[in-house]
Amino acid sequence: MRLPPTFYPALHDRVRIALDRAGLDALLLDDPLDVAYLTGFAHFPNERPVAAWVPRDGEVLLLVPDLEREYALDQRAAARLVVYPEFPGERGPFTVLADAVAGAVRRVGHAPSTSTGRVAALAAAFPGVEPVTSDLVGRLRLRKTPEEITLHTEAARIADAMLAEGARLVAAATGPDDLPTETELAGHVTRFGTAMMYAEHDDVVVVPMLTGGLVYGGANSAQPHRLPTADRLRRGEPFMLSLGCAVGGRFVESERTFLLGEPTAEQRRYYQVVREAQETGTEALRPGVRCVDANRTCLDVIRRAGLARFLRHRQGHGIGLGFHEPPWVADGDETVLEPGMVLSSEPGLYVPGHAGYRISDTVLVTAAGPRRLTGYPRDLDDIVIGA
Template sequence: MRLDKLAKTVDKGCGAIFGISNVFYFTGYSGAGVLVYCDGVFTLLVPALEENRALDTKGVEVKVYYPAKIRGDIQYSSVMEALEKIVGNNPLSVDVSYMDVNTYIRLSNKFQIRDISQQVSSLRAVKDPDELENIKVAGEITSIAMKMAMERATEKVSEKQLSGFIDYTMKNEGAEDYAFPSIVASGENSAEPHHIPTNRVIREGDSVVVDIGAKFNGYCFDSTRTLLVKSYSEELRKVYEVVLEAQLEAIDAVTEGIKASEIDRIARKVIERSGFGKYFIHSTGHGVGIDVHESPYVSFNSNDVLKENMVITVEPGIYIKGKFGVRIEDTLIVTKGKPVVLETTYKLL
């Protein structure tokens, strides 16, 4: 049980888990709140407007805070007051990465703080069967939207229109939300990795980067395809083939026990030897789960080592300002052998 794992992580003293995704991981509750562990008891602190949603949470005592005494059973005016009363003089273990600076400073002035962010991210990085199933379903929904995008990209639609079609399709197919705002970037806009869709109409010769992901039962998916509209240049074809080679070589190396930084090195080496090294301006990948970007991190300076049932992306890219960009991304499950690639649709070319 995840709450038991948290209790072992806290070990001595008390613990407070901040961040919607962290609290959801340990409890299944997805609203605003703080999970507190002290003296063997788990308390879920929620604002009054979230009380009804929180009451069904198993394994915890739900307590409500509100700045005004609107009911006699509301014990706390704020999270800070609740922590002071529950934790007392005990040391407090917290995941520092999921709290803002102001909260950290206030807690540091009240308690002896122990950072357990590394332990929590390690727990979340290795997925259990239910998590893997939710990610797979999110991938199936994303796949339907991606195939639709491939078909409609040739209809002289704008980036905004195509992203709207994508979002509608994901929701219509069962997504509860989008893992992130859908990216549709065409022509020279595709050289911006995190481009915000505009009214630019897709036309012949374009490179169209489509980066999308559905969210299902609290879990994300992440997929990117670069669509090449007919009459594209030989230069664009070459860049696409380099990115695809880099991605396939990196994916082929993914297995339990390999350093995440080595996956980045493999992809980067392919692009560098092709003369495009300076145009690969982001890391090769990241973990995917409740958050679309979470541990492990597949970058040149990552200290993470891949483990079975981690879920990561592999997404090299080349971006030439004023011309075009190409990115190809798959989400995959790490195994003891070759990874399971959660394919959204076949590669182009």
């Protein structure tokens, strides 16, 4: 459930090489996912800054408030802790960090997501330093190491089991009043996934969303990111389980649309078109293919079927320490796919007043082509319940 201790020194060496190439003396990152990536310290972000400092020469530092100190030690953070007493404090957190930094620094990189206020605090704490916006670590995060892929693969197994458990619960209902509500079903699969994780693993890495996802039925599922409601599932209608989990802080998503009862001709058509688009789009996730081209290949299946009016989003996105992160398998992203990238492949149709139809798998790009990490069945017969 955790990356091996050798992961972080090797990562820090790669960051230092990139710093040298970029002409930067150090990198200061305060995005919680970047901090977790660089040090293994996962935390709940708030107004108190937590930041990783990676110099071109010297040791990696982790700036934390005193109330997070023991937690960082418990997580075996791969950095020397620099602790400040409280925020805002008589001396700002970045001033405390500056006191701990050895050697002179002139150019310090920060992520594009760092707020202007924190960039200003950085400049004030390090007089004469030039803050430079850099996506250096973001680019490193695009390609997963074998150790990370092991965690993604285990997360995929658990996410698939959550889907199967959700389908089992619905299939076990004997009458209309026995069918779960969206919130009941969401709570059930979330508890199931978490219990499975703790039952089968020691030293679980806890992140803000360990297991969970979205559940919606009927017309509600035509709104792609709608939160679960108290509405009860109904026979004759589709319902969607959009689930995922994180193992060692590495996410996957596994999503299926289920048909509750014998499918109508309309339901069959919508599902089969999405099924073909997802198959075609997944096959396009190969090294050397641009994200924009994979997206077009996928969504053209839906357009050729005459259903373009029901498209609401791209084919997919990158997955890593977050559910949604670059690259974007979408129009406008010309990123060239490379081995080690982990992506969602999730085309969907959303018919207002009727339902949504989406199939999503987490896919690893390999030298030999795409490899699905999630594998819950996708054929029509596999997703019909109670026909």
